[in-house]
């Protein structure tokens with residue numbers, strides 16, 4: 001239905017409305033209960049009807065005031081690097097007035113006056129409606145108040161609201177205003193899982209929107225005015241009508257490398273995000289794309305292991321943001337990809353996991369890329385850079401050989417400080433006076449992370465790992481130091497029916513992504529990985545991280561452990577260490593500022609025997625299978641070569657199909673096969689029995705290798721791993737207190 005009321009007459013109070021025909025139904029029935037009509041502006045089906053416009057205006061006003069204040073503050077703070085073109089400054093009063101008028105005209109044009117049949121609200125109902133006014137289906141306007149004043153454009157806020165993020169995380173709150181309003185380079189260090197991706201993702205999207213609005217192809221710090229009218233959907237702080245938003249392509253969660261609808265158009269390449277691993281590139285793309293949902297900005301991921309031709313095609317769609325691993329990116333640059341030719345003009349550069357990316361001997365392509373990007377000083381100055389990692393400011397002791405060099409030397413080689421590390425990064429990456437946001441704790445790990453260890457002989461590691469997996473089901477990642485170790489564990493734990501999912505660099509990329517997806521989808525998923533999965537991967541609800549071997553560097557420990565306890569959730573990390581690894585462990589404790597040993601994880605000794613029986617049987621099966629496989633493949637290879645060379649093989653080289661039953665080798669092989677069948681059967685039988693019958697007590701291994709009894713209740717069978725450790729720590733504390741109390745009277749009497 002349409003109102004005939006001229007727009008001028010529309011007021012916010014009740015009005016008489018001239019209507020044609022019946023408003024209820026054609027025969028006039030159903031008018032009982034009809035009380036009145038209200039005239040509405042800006043009515044649309046997705047928004048709550050009453051008071052909406054008022055609410056929106058108030059919110060826009062509040063945001064504008066805060067934004068103005070922030071801009072003023074940032075301008076005062078910043079001493080360089082910020083362009084102060086007139087157009088960049090706060091809009092002049094007259095212009096602003098004109099703009100507001102223009103906008104309201106546009107609004108009036110796009111929202112024809114409508115009316116709706118409503119029961120007149122009572123005072124209290126009206127208030128109630130205001131309070132529950134929905135910004136999106138999930139979050140109320142009030143709930144996004146924490147995101148205001150940072151210069152985040154409305155379409156991004158809308159996506160944030162849909163993601164359910166009510167408050168910016170600390171790193172986001174500290175980085176966003178400086179990045180969006182101040183156009184500062186950001187060097188951000190914050191614990192794992194603290195939301196660093198959006199700390200650079202949101203400013204990039206906001207910056208691209210600004211550049212598009214101003215019709216500028218490159219250089220966020222050199223913003224120029226545009227005579228073009230601002231597109232409706234990009235009006236900051238104003239809710240775009242859902243009819244309009246509906247026309248924008250929504251991001252499809254799919255396997256494709258591009259997260260939005262393909263579109264053939266020659267658009268600038270605004271931003272480049274570099275990540276150290278392929279899986280991280282995919283994840284960062286998806287994360288940014290989820291926030292870009294209503295901006296129309298496209299994000300693509302370019303990484304090795306998948307078809308380069310396919311990725312060329314993706315780039316031909318001109319995504320504004322490219323997330324890439326350095327190797328594949330360089331390969332495509334060298335192949336003269338037309339979209340990547342625009343790389344020299346990018347306005348935003350992100351180097352995620354920077355400390356890893358700039359490590360010597362890694363990512364030579366990154367150095368080449370930086371050299372190219374930093375050739376033109378004008379472009380360097382107008383580009384905004386983001387340097388992020390959880391271990392950006394982590395510094396190490398001098399290595400032994402340098403410490404020895406220092407003996408008797410005058411100009412001593414000094415240990416690098418976090419400040420020195422930052423300075424050298426700034427110099428090597430060619431960034432200008434960044435805002436440094438370092439909110440890492442001295443321990444470097446997340447506050448919600450519980451850390452502990454298990455000490456055992458190298459041979460017993462499998463027992464403890466199997467024990468843990470059986471005793472504490474839940475999404476678990478086991479990290480190893482080598483691909484060989486991952487392969488061995490994957491084999492062994494498959495035999496033990498644990499369904500491990502391996503992930504390492506020599507697997508084919510499709511399988512890597514598939515395994516990660518399977519892990520993500522299984523609440524009891526068990527991923528066995530090398531450090532390729534250590535950095536950045538954000539898999540929800542990983543409960544346990546196990547270091548099967550002490551990591552080689554403190555950084556690896558921090559990042560591996562950071563796959564759990566993310567976004568303020570609890571998590572536990574357990575280091576399984578053998579005596580040969582103690583030296584590395586101590587070094588790690590020193591670098592990470594640990595004054596005390598990590599607590600020991602409680603293990604029930606009683607059940608270790610059953611665990612050993614299973615693991616030993618699985619090991620036997622594994623060994624026998626491997627031997628038979630080797631023999632078979634060796635014979636196959638010899639037969640193939642013999643055929644090719646047209647020669648006849650000796651008896652002992654040929655399979656049992658080709659020789660008589662009394663051949664010694666054949667007899668041996670048959671015996672092995674029988675043994676393998678028996679072992680398989682035995683393993684099957686023990687795996688069918690429950691390992692942990694209800695009700696048992698814990699014991700945990702002490703540093704001298706003996707198993708001590710922590711003071712735990714007899715039946716702790718349903719407790720989580722975190723609870724078990726926390727209890728053990730508490731009990732140890734109390735035991736220490738008791739011991740000290742017992743000692744004191746003796747000391748006092750002596």
Ligand SMILES: Nc1ncnc2c1ncn2[C@@H]1O[C@H](COP(=O)(O)OP(=O)(O)OP(=O)(O)O)[C@@H](O)[C@H]1O
Pocket residue numbers: 164165166167168169172190191192193194195196197198389390535536537538562566567
């Ligand atoms: N403001 C927010 N509120 C709630 N959750 C958020 C917010 N911002 C990001 N997240 C979520 O927090 C999780 C961790 O974010 P992200 O992966 O960006 O962390 P990170 O700091 O980059 O971690 P890492 O150092 O391991 O790479 C993600 O699941 C993300 O969706």
